[in-house]
Amino acid sequence: KMCFSPPLEELEELIKSVIMTVCKSLQNVPGVQSWLSGAATFVPVKSAVEETIIDNNTKLLSERVRGYFENPKRHLSMLRNKYQYLVDGTAQTEIDEFLSKETELEEMLQKILHFK
Secondary structure: OOOOOEEEEOOOOOHHHHHHHHHHHHHHOOHHHHHOOOOOOEEEOOOOOOOHHHHHHHHHHHHHHHHHHHHHHHHHHHHHHHHHHOOOOOHHHHHHHHHHOOHHHHHHHHHHHHOO
16 A cells, blocks of 8 residues: 555644643743752743644644645655556456466557556
8 A cells, every 4th residue: 555654644743742842841941040059959930832822833834744745645646546556456467367368469568568
């Protein structure tokens, strides 16, 4: 079977996961006082990223990822249309059937051109 791996949906989920991880890490930035005190523990600065910013940028990244996959999808579709008979075994069945019977030279040439 010809397909993309990982699927586009999995890639989008991975991107969303990365965005959420980055947003969470932005919420745990140590304050300057923590750095200056040299203490083993740090006091994080209270910060947050607005949900609208996260949503808008997640949508934008999803659109871009889908855009980057448009040409490869078209190419894959063309390959499927052109070579599906090789992948699904139709060609092998036809070849085995062809080889099992006596044929004329002209018929052999036509069959070879068919698979070319």
